[in-house]
Structure formats: C-alpha cells, structure tokens
Amino acid sequence: MSFVLNEDEQMLRDSARAFLAESAPVTALRALRDEKSPTGFSSELWSSFAEMGWSGVLVSEDHGGVDMGYAAAGLVLEEMGRTLASSPFLSTSVLAATAFNLAGTDAQKSKWLPRIAAGETVIAIALDERARHNPDHIETRAKKDGNGFVLSGKKRFVNEGAGADLLIVVARMDDDQIGLFMVDPKANGVSREDRRTVDSHVPADFTFDDVKLDGDAFLSGADDSDAAYRRLLDAGRACQAAESLGVAEQAFDDTIAYISEREQFGVPISSFQGLQHRAAHLLGELELARSLVRRALTTLDTQPSQAPLWCVAAKAKATQVSRLAAAEGIQMHGGVGMTDEYDIGLYYKRAQAAGEFLGDDAFNAGEVARMSGY
C-alpha cells in the first residue's frame, strides 16, 4: 500500500487530466444541459474511454481489460470530478464490472466483461428505492418461477438509467438474501421515467411489473450473494468518493484563482486574512479527504477484507469536503459565484448529487460508528 503514486499511476493521472480537459471540459456538461441531452452523457466520449483503455480498468486481461485496480479507477474518477465529466464510467466500468467480478458465473463474465472493456455497453445499477440511500431498504422481489424468476418492485434515481442497455437490479430473493439480476430495460413489464437532476445528469426511475427473467439473469457465481452486494457497495463508495474529491479539488483551485485575480480596495482579495484563513482551513480538509480516498482505494486492491471501514470513512469525508469546498467557493467568489456564467455553481450542484449516491456523510458516519462497535 502506498500513498505516493507510482509511475504507471502518474502516467494514468496525467493522461486522464489532459484528455478530459480536451474532450470533456465543463463546457461539455453545459452543452449536454443546454441541448437537453436525453441521456445526460455523450456516447462519443464513452467510446473514447475504451480507446484510452479506461473502460476495462477492473476487467482482467483474459477478458480484454487492463486490470489496473481500484486505485487506478479512482484516479480516472478524480479527474472526471475535476471537469465534471458525465460518463457511465462509475456505473459500468466500476460497479457493473465489480458486480460481475464478485458475483458473475464464468459464462456471465465471459459474455459481459469484454463488452464493458470495449466500451460497447452501458450498464446501470438499480439499487435505491427511497429518497435516501439505504442498502437494507430493498423491497424489490425476485421470486423463483420454474427455472427463472419474476421481478417486481420500484427503483429510484438509477444513474445512467436513461441511456442504459442493461440494468443490474438489486432484489430480495425468496430466502430474503440480496441477489443481483440482469434486466433488459426494454423487456415487457419494465417502465422507465427519466429524471433530470440539478447536476444536469439524467437518472431514471424504473418500475418492474412481474418481469419474467431467465435463470441466468441471476448473478449466481458468489458463495454469499449478500456479502458480494456489500462489497460492491463499498467499492462503489470509495470510487464515488474519488469523483467527489476531484470536484472538491477543482472547486478549490478555481476559487484560489478567482480570489487571486479579483481586486477590491486596490489589492487582490486573496491578500485578506478573512479569506486566507478560510482557504487554508479548506486545504486542510482537502488533505484529509485525499488521504482517506487513497487509503480506501489501495486497501480495496491489496487487503479487501480491511477495506469496508476505509470505504465508508472516505465516502463520508469526501462528501462533506466536496460540499464544503464548493459552498466556500461560492462565498469567496462573491456575487459572480451566484451566476451561471461561472463554473463554481456547477461544482456545488455536482457535489450535492455525487454526495447522495451510496450514502451521504451522515449515512456513512453512521456506518463508521456501527463498524467501530458503538
């Protein structure tokens, strides 16, 4: 485990930064928003993720991926956070790939992992059913029916739901264990309602009305399906935290740049102690979030059994700090921080939305307390 990036990781970060600055700058998100993109992401950008070799970051080389691990996935997400890049990378390359790695049968892996690595598919994870994330509140049912299953229930705010080719649905089985099920969003009995959110993404709500599934829709490769589900969530939390960290970092950098250039009373406002102390405190919070995110990601790669506590801690901290960084950013920008012209407001919106997914700081702090035995 190392906090310092190795040479491969540095190269990955540098190429991600350069590529996203060119191909997915903040203006790209504005364009998606203004043209009311039906999916909220660009298919062209998603294809280019495959060309960059990122789509298969968690896919083994046997299945056409590069198998670089969560630390590498986190670096891509951090850079995505910096430019507010909207892409199915977290849903598909992280969560779906992890779901197949942990719970897929050999046949399921052979079929889907190469497609993920090639950027040929968009897979969304249908998880939450209520207004706030809670992994135990799963009422969607997958009832055994002959060799297959019948799925019924409702899912809310499924990321990339509007553009997904395949859903992985979290459902409770007859023994009340959690299972992961592949569902074609166009199948009979599936209805979709798109939701436009404050961060210009387009998640979707799904209703499953006695949807018939084949037996091999169930990801049945895990010994303990429930445990695989928990591990999937933890990996997702660390990776979502990495994106939030990137949001926080760029919000901070934009703010420092702005206060350095803006003059009042004949001097840059960055020379005022009132702003300097806020900025210095924020840097401290950023350092804490950075350490936890890196620690969670590297622990997932090297000592997965130790990872859960680090993952929830990182998610809590990154959520809190990204929201703080953007909120402080607006305040330090002053009036222009309230305008649509400046980017800081977009960071504030994304920090809120990214923080909600897989649990905000309050939820994950509760998990920290529970795992720590108090």
Place this chain on the structure above:
Amino acid sequence: MSLENFRKETKDWLEANCPQGMRQPIKSEADICWGGRNWTFASEDQKVWLERMAERGWTLPTWPKEYGGGGLSKEEAFVLKEEMKAINARSPLDSFGIWMLGPALLKYGTHEQKLEFLPPIARGEIRWCQGYSEPGAGSDLVSLRTKGVLEGDHYTVNGQKVWTSYADKSDWIFALVRTEADAPKYNGISFLLIDMDQPGVTTKPIKLISGKSPFCETFFDDAKALVKNRVGEAGQGWEIAKYLLSHERAGIVSEAAFGGLNPVTAAHQSGEVDADGKMSDPILRGDVARLTIDGLAFDATMRRVKEEADHGEGVGARASLLKYMGTELNKRRNELNMSALGYDGLLWEGEKESDGEVARSWLRSRANSIEGGTSEINLNIVAKRVLNLPGA
C-alpha cells in the same frame, strides 16, 4: 545485518532487558521519565530501563553513536519502535533535548558542541527547556527583546522569557537572545545555550486553568552565556528557531494523534451505552463518528506526508497545516470525552488519584492550538507558503 536478524536480536534484547514495570501503560505524568540533574526516578525499574537503553544508544536510536545515539537506520529504528510497542515498553526518556535541541544541534552545532551536549541528553543527565516567547513577543516572536551584550568570552543576558515549559525543573535553557542591536530584526537574534545553575537565572511557575504549572516565567539578570555555547553564527538564531519550531510542531501533532482516552471508552465508563454497546445519545454518537473519521483521515495524512517526504517532496510549511489540524482534532476529542462522561467528567478532586484527570486533560488541550504557533499563525503560514497567497 538484515532487518529480519535485527528484529530478532532486538526482540530478544528487549525481552531480556525491559523490566516488567516498564511494560505497563503510562498512568500519570510521574511515569514519564524526563531525566536531568534533579530527577527523582519514580521506581528502580524506570532507572534501570533508562540506563540500559542509554548504554545501547537507544534513547536516540538514529543519532550517530559518537554523540550517544544508536546509529540505527530509519528502518531499524522503526523495527525497534514496533518491537517496543509489541511488549508495551514505555519510552525510556522524553525530553526537549531529544525533540528540539538535539535536531537543531545536529544540523547547526559544531563537532565540539555536539560532543559536549548531545551525550548527556542521550543519557538523560541534563534536562533542557526552551526560551522563546516573551511577554511582548508571542505570535510576533521576532519582536523579542531579551538582550545579550558581548563581553569578552561571553554574552551578558538580560530580559524575560515566558511559557518556558518545566523551566523550574530544567538544568539548561536554549534561548533566543537579541545580540545584534543594530541589525534588522530577523538578523539580530542568536541561539544561546545558557546554564541555569547561576545566580542570574530565576524561574517562577505559572498556575494554569488545569490546576497544574507546566510553564514558567524565566528571568535573566546579568546572566552569563559563553560565546562558545552560541549555536550557529551571531544573528542566525531566527533561522535555527524556525527549523526547531517545525520539530516542535511535529511533536505536538504526534501527541495529538496518539494520546489517551477516546469518547467511546468514556461513554462506557459513564454507562451512557445501550445493552448492545451502542452510544445512547444518537447525536453525540454522530459527533463521535465524525471524530473517528477525521482521526482515521489524520493518521492516514501523517503517513502520506511521511511517505512523500521520503520521496523528496518535503514536509516544509505543511507542518503548519498538520499542526493546525492535529491540535484542533485533539481539542474536539477532549470535548467529546467530557460530553460522553457527563457529570462524571466534572470531577476535580476526590479520593482516587485519577479523579480530575479527564478534566485536566480537557483543559490542557486548549493550549494545543496556542503553543508552538497559534492556529491563526499557522493558517497564515499555510496561506502564504503553501497556497502562495500575497500579503504581510
């Protein structure tokens, strides 16, 4: 010798030489061995442990052997630390000589000065205190006015220091003294080593809100400091002081990160937990969870900064950021300890020796963000030297 062999030898030596009494957690301040001419050992075990470790140079494992250290590599020193931790061995010696003066002498002292002053630090024979702050020079330390006038082979020193930790128990003081009256203020200060066993030096303890008196006022009335005991050049004192402050900040930070009681244990002590061990008050539990998160984050950050320093990125002004965050965290921990203990935390004096300990620690922690540079001064340093923002 390979690290594995070193580990085995160290383990065996510790097993054979660390007295049982020195394998218990530190219970009170008397359990910490500070050394010095006037030191009274709390027990025979404490004395034996210091002597055995000092003889091996392991009170200062990484210092050169000729100066009383152990000559160990960083990796070996880490192994020693781990093996000591494994048997709960106490530190044989703690002192400002080890944390502060030693590093400054190693960097700025002459060979003769090192030979004279370092071995007695390593053996715990001389106890040092630090003379920096003055009544009129706190955060604005460079305005200090204690004056040294060169007279032949010595400086005659006059003035007053304040917040000198344990000055009343110390043998020597390393002090910042203005020796170059005409030089610009940053260049007029020298770093002098002054023997406190002379009529010109007196000390007076200051009683704190914790009821204790770890700090003193120290007065110099025509005190003598030999010129050969000046560290560095005349006027180089400010540079040395800044170097040393970064060591002090690191020391305060490690204390913040690893010290004492936590609120969960406190809640168990006061009975404020449910049958399943869950803290009874949900809001307090949430506050404690956020403390846990920041504690994990802080530990991880310390490790990251160390790793980055090993890769040549340096700690530099980031020490100020760590000091600020670590001390604020320690204050929060103490506040939550008090909340978790409720009424029990208010105990001040009673039958048990431990009565009032938590409250004293809580009160003591308020000083963390004042001593060694206030939080506000450290935020200034971060703003200017890390973020490169303009101004004063």
